[in-house]
Amino acid sequence: SAFLRRLWRGDASPRMLHPRLQKAMRAYLSANKHGVRFRGRRAAGRSRAELLCALRGRVRVRTLDGTEPPFSALGWRALVPAVPLGQLHPRGLRSCAVVTSAGAILNSSLGEEIDSHDAVLRFNSAPTRGYEKDVGNKTTVRIINSQILTNPSHHFIDNSLYKDVILVAWDPAPYSANLNLWYQKPDYNLFTPYVQYRRRNPEQPFYILHPKFIWQLWDIIQENTEEKIQPNPPSSGFIGILLMMTLCREVHVYEYIPSVRQTELCHYHELYRDAACTLGAYHPLLYEKLLVQRLNTGARGDLRRKGKVVLPGLRAARC
Template sequence: MWNGVVIVQDSLLRHVMKQSSQVLLFFLVVWMLLFLVVFTYFFDSQVNQTQKAISISYSDGQHVARDSRELKKTHSSRFAERRGLFQSRRDFKLSDSIYKQLHLRNIYKMRLERRIKKNKTKTIDNTWLLMEGLWKGNVSSNMLNRRLQRVIKDYVRVNKHKVLYKGKRNASRSRQELLCQMKLQTRLKSLDSSEQPFVRLGFQRWFPSQPLQKVYKTCAVVSSAGSILNSLMGREIDSHEAVLRFNSAPSIGYERDVGNKTTIRIMNSQILANPKYKFNSSSIYKNIALLAWDPAPYNFDLEKWYKRPDYDLFKPYIAHRESFPEQPFYILHPSFIWNLWDFVQSNTVENIQPNPPSSGFIGITVMMNLCEEVDVYEYIPSVRQSSLCHYHEKYVDVACTFGAYHPLIYEKMLVKRMGTASEHDLRKKGMVTLPGFSKITCPT
């Protein structure tokens, strides 16, 4: 009897174990199928993403790019740009020049990281922080590197030109308020023979009898910055009715990027005084209107300035007028220069350098006086920004972009605030559009 019971129990046990094994096997098969489905889904997703595009993102001014060979092979690759805290995206196709720029910037970034690691320091390159600030119209001297901050403090302390600003400061004026203030405060003025010592010295023979006042519809101001290289903006620049260039910047050999039309050239006094610029013989100064300027004392004492200019511009000016009497050639009045400086300081809470504005900002203001609309190229630099000072010279210094002697970052910030330009145009083209004074309507 007991043997029968044992046999029955053993049979039941085997039956239960068999059913349990089948259930476990079933669940194991189901789990494997689910795993294969999930794995296939994610694998296909990654393959599709790789085939569709290679994403290059901006974040906090840092550029991350794939190898340039892979970029060139992937013709459908797009440029995804992140902007601001919300990182909204905007896509556009990459040109060959941008491929090259991104590859070079990637190399620069890797070298920078190696240098930081080698020196065991937490110092980072703040160039792109400054760039983002300029594109958004919000910069400060605290964003500059320590060297430039020290230079600015030294210039403020020395105050070579005896600047004594007594006006009010307001950094929160609206775009319209800024434009109206600029229109009222910075009317174009050149030297004439109505003031001493020029009346006594007979300068009526040399100063043009007619002021520079022709009004153009569309004008281009072409920065000499190194970042204009590889811009391919030459044709667009030449499409303007009038084009302003600076100092000794040539167009021959650089037509693809800067164009070849020149209507007006503005020069600091070094160009006239230094023989290396060949002012009286070079063709780049011929058959156009010329404007020269020199930093006089802040109170623009003309007698004192004539006797001791920063660079001797008066003798070369007279020599040029004798050789080319029909060419329009003007010297900007010091009051115009320093009124423009006052405009910058009055809209900046910080103490800016007590030195004259840059030739770039002077030139922009001149064209706002003469044009209905002004397009400014690479004054606010694009993603092509580099430490190369001028596109036609092999000299490198970040101060050429962000300022040391001149209050450049403050000037650029005001141009951004007064202009109309999408962040796309600023980043890709380095272009901002400003209205001419004739198109600005202000309250009476």
């Protein structure tokens, strides 16, 4: 489609989206449910090298470490993993894959290529069993939102999907990142199941992202976008991409920017159809994708045919 070609080139605009999506975006802008107040300065028009250096200078992965209230008084220092997320692979990983859950990955035959990476990141409840040919079967890290921990349908506590992997959970907190407010009123109460899971599986690396990290990523998207973006946290996809850019020398992202297989099918493992899954309504997803497109160092043909973007790791960036 014309829209897709413009997204591949990096000049797509939300004004090209279905009026229903545009209306939803406007509603989120005026609701400003998380109390966002952007205080940064716009820096649109950065080159790829400038963008990369801005990211390297700013992006600091942070997880709850139990040193701040209210968690300090709740004994979370002893509850969280002793080894920080950034030090699980002290020398860094070489090549990593980020596999989004988009329906467009069906019939891609990317499974073998995905599994050839040193580490593979997947999202939420996305399965591999039955889809190996298209998505592979290796999982190193799984990013899960707070609904996965709290919605009984996911059987979080005993589902094997969440075992033998590094787990990274997150929940939308207020933009102020006031941990007391967040603890009292999370979007979904992930704290109770987190404590329960940590006690049962103390050896498994399992972290909760610090709200400051989530909103720092939001600030970076807004800073590099001329328009006002939705005042809601970035998608798990964007969070995962930036996490892997800090851990890996090279990151291959699959079906984030859609290939020619683009479809309204939300997830490859469900029948639900909604264009908002790919283009965004709640999350500033289209703006995230435009930013990632600007960082792409991969081949144009790989973007169209595989839906693949190749990003350099932040450690290697020469600034």
